[in-house]
Amino acid sequence: MVVLTGHSLTIEDVRKVVLEKVFVSAHPDSWQEVEKSRKAVEQVVKEKRVVYGINTGFGKFSDVLIDEKDVKELQYNLIQSHACGVGDPFPEEVSRAMVLLRANALLKGFSGVRPVVIERLLQLLNAEIHPVVPQQGSLGASGDLAPLSHLALVLMGEGEVFYKGARVKAIEALSKEGIAPITLEAKEGLALINGTQAMTAVGVVAYLEAETMAYESEMIAALTMEGLRGIVDAFDEDVHVVRGYPQQVEVARRIRIYLHDSKLTTRQGELRVQDAYSLRCIPQVHGASWQALDYVKEKLEIEINAATDNPLIFPDKRKVISGGNFHGQPIALAMDFMKIALSELANISERRIERLVNPQLNDLPPFLSPEPGLQSGAMIMQYCAASLVSENKTLAHPASVDSIPSSANQEDHVSMGTIAARHAYMILQNVRRVLAIELICAMEAVAYRGVEGMASNTRAFYEEARKIVPRIVKDRKFSDDIEAMNTWLKQFDWFTFFQKKLRTNKIK
Template sequence: MIQLTGNTLTIHEAKRVLFDNETVEISAKSMEKVIASRQAVERIVKDERVVYGITTGFGKFSDVYINSENVEELQLNLIHSHACGVGDPFPEVVSRAMLLLRANALSKGYSGVRPVIIDTLIQFLNAQIHPVIPQQGSLGASGDLAPLSHLALALMGEGEVFYQGEKVDASKALADANIQPVTLQAKEGLALINGTQAMTAMGVVAYIEAEALAKQSELIASMTIEALRGIIDAFDEDVHIARGYQQQVDVANRIRQYLSDSQLVTKQGELRVQDAYSLRCIPQVHGASWQALDYVKEKLEIEMNAATDNPLIFNDGEKVISGGNFHGQPIALAMDFMKIAIAELANISERRIERLVNPSLNDLPGFLSPEPGLQSGAMIMQYAAASLVSENKTLAHPASVDSIPSSANQEDHVSMGTIASRHAYQILLNSRRVLAIEMICAMQGVEFRGVENMASLTKEFYHQGRRIVSSIVKDRVFSKDIEALSAWLCAKRE
C-alpha cells in the first residue's frame, strides 16, 4: 500500500503503483489539510468574494463574476469545453500515472477540493479504471488542460475508460466497480485540470523505461565488445577517475564487472592498439546520458509532489493567490534533455551495429550472414537502425523553445512540455528497437567467437536473449525478431 501525502511520492513508489498495480490511500494528516482547504472555498462562495476560478470565469474571462447559484454549472462547462484532446490515447499506464499524480497533488491541501474528489481518483486507481485520454492538445501551461479534462470527464461518469482489458463507457465501468460518479462543485473542475500531470505522467513512465534501457544498453554493449574482441584497458578505473564524472566511472565499473571473466576481450596491442570510439568511449557517452537521466529524475520527483493548481489556498483561505505553478517549463526542459540522452544511446548503438556487420571493419562474416552473398544476414537490420536513429534526431528538436500565445494573449508564453514528453517516449521506443538490433547482431557475433568463451554474466544474458530470438541460420523476416526482443527488453525492467 502506497500512502499519499502530497510531499513524499518517489519514482520507485510510482513504479510499484503503475507496473505492479499496488494499491493507494491518502494519509489521515493530508486529509485534514484537504478538509480545511475545502472549508475555505465554501466560505469564499458563501461570502461572495471575487476569487479567480471560484467565483469568476477562466483565462480571459477572469474578470467575469459568477453568482453562487451558477458555480456548479461553471465547473461542468469548464470540463466540457476544455475536453478538446485529439489523436491516439496515451498508453494506459500513462493514464494510470495521471490519476496517481493528480491525487497526490490534491492531497497537499492547497486546491480546495472535497475529499470525495481524491477518494474517487484513488478508487479509479485501485479498481484499475483508466480514463481514455487523447495525447494531443496541450500547450503545457495553464496546466495540461485538455488531457486532464478527459480525466475529469471519467470521474463524472462521462467519456471512455480502459477497464478489464477493454475500452468502455466510463458510466459502465463505474457501475460495474460500484463507484459513484462525482458532481463537481466550486473550484473542483479547475483543480482537476490546472496542473502538469499529463506531461509529468508521460515523463515518469518514459523515465522508468529509459532507466531500464540504459542499464540494458551496457550489457548489450558488453556483448558487442566480446563479439569484436574489444580492448578492455579503455575501461580501467584510473582512466575514468581522472575525468571526474561519477556516472562515467560507474558505467566503466559495470562494463568491467560484466566482462570480468571473458576470454574474448583483448589487451592493448594484442590485436590492435585502440578501438573505435563507439567501443572505447562507451563510459563517456553512456555516462553523460546517465547524468541527464539523474537530472530528469530529480525534476520529476519534485514535480510529482508539487502544487500546480491555480489559485492556491493558504492560511485557511485568508490568502488565496493566483500564480503560475501550472507552467510546465521545468518539466519541458527536463523532457527535452531526456530526449537527447536517450537518442544518444541509440546513436552510439547504431555505430556499434555497423562495426558488427561491416566486413571492412571486422573479421566476422559479412553482415553476419550464414552464407555471405546468397543470404543477406543482418544487412538491412542496420538500415532499420539507421532509420530509427535519424527519426530520433528530428524528434530530439527541443519543444520547449516554442511558444504560441493563447486565451486572447492572456496566456502569452507556454511550455509545450507535453509535446516534449510525448516525443521523449517515442524516442525511447525507437531506441529500444535499435538496441534490440544491436543485441541480435552481438549474439550472432559471439557465436562465431565461441559462446563458451564469453563472460559469465554476458553468457547468461545471451542465453536469455536466445530464448526470444533464435540464431540466424537462414534469412527470415527479421522484423518479428526485432519486435519480439524489443518487447522482451521492455518487460525486463529490473
C-alpha cells in the same frame, strides 16, 4: 500499499502503483489539510469575494463575474469545453499515472476540493479504471488542460475508460464497481485540470523504462565488445576517475564486471592499439546520458509532489493567490534533455551495429550472413537502425523553445512540455529497437567467436536472449525478431537478474 501524503511520493512508489497495480490510500493526516482548504473556498463563495476560478470565468474571461447560483454549472462547463484532446489515447500506464499524480497533488491541501473528489480518484486506481485520454492538445501551461479534462469527465460519469482489457463508457465501469459519479462544485473542475500531471505522468513512465533500458544498453555493449574482440584497457578505473564524472566511472565499472572473465576481449597492443570511439568511449557517452537521466529523475521527483494548481489556497494565512505553478517549463526542459540523452544511446549503438556487420571494419562474415551473397544476413537490420536514429534526430528538436500565445494573449507563454514528454516516449521506443538490433547482431558475432569464451555475466544474458531470438542460419523475416527482442527488453526484469551481481561484485 502506497500511502499518499501529497509530499512523499517517489518514483519507486509510482512504479509500484502504475506497473505493479499496488493499492493506494491517503494518509489520515492529509484529510485535515484538504478539509481546511475546502472550507476556505466555501467561505469565498459565501462572502461573495471575487476569486479567480471560483466565481469568475477562466483565462481571458477571468474578469467575468459568475453568480453564486451558477458556480456548479461553471465547473461543469469548464470540463466539457476543455475536453478537446485529439489523437490516439495515452497508454494505460500513463493514464493510471495521471490519476495517481492528480490525487497526490490535491492531497497537499492547497486546491480547495472536497475529500470526495480525491476519494474517487483513489477508487479509480484501486478498481483499475483508467481514463481514455487523447495524447494531443495540451500546450503545457495553464496546466495540461485538455488531457486532464478527459480525466475529470470520468469522475462525472462521462467519457470513456479502459476497464478489464476493454475500452468502455465510463459510467459502465463505474456502475460495475459501485462507484457513484460526482457533481463538481466551486473550484473543483479547475483544481482537477490546472496542473502538469499529463506531461509528468508521461515523463515518469518514460523515465522508468529509460532507466532499465540504459542498464541493458551497457550489457548489450559488453556483448558487442566480445563480438568485436574489444580492448578492455579503455575501461580501467584510473582512466575514468581522473575525468571526474561519477556516472562515467560507474558505467566503466559495470562494463568491467560484465567482462571480467571473458576470453573474447583483448588488451591494448594484442590485436590493435585502440578501438574506435563507439567501443572505447562507451563510459563517456553512456555516462553522459546517465547524467541527464539523473537530472530528469530529480525534476520528476519534485514535480510529482508539487502543488501545480491555480489559484492556490493557503487557509492558515487566509490567502488565495493566482500564480503560475501550472506552467510546465521545468518538466519541458527535463523532457527535452531526456530526448537528447536517449537519442545518443541509439546513435552510438547504431555505430556499433555498423562495426558488427561491415566486413571492412571486422573479421566476421560480411553482414553476419551464414552464406554471404546468397543470404543478406543482418545487412538491412543496420538500415532499420539507421532509420530509427535519423527519426530520433527530428523528434529530439526541443519542444520547449516553442510557444504560441493562447486565450487572447492572456496566456502568452506556454511550455509545450507535454509535446516534449510525448516525443521523449516515442524516442524511447525507437532506442529500444536499435538496442534490440545491436543485441541480435552481437549475439551472432559472439556465436562466431565461440560462446564458450564469453564472460560468465554476458553468457548468462546471452542464454536468456537466445530464448527469444535463435541463431541466424538462414535469412528470415527479421522484423519479427526485432519486435520480439524489443518486447523482451521492455519486460525483462533487469534488476532481479543483475542488480545482486553489481552490489556484491568486488571487481575494481
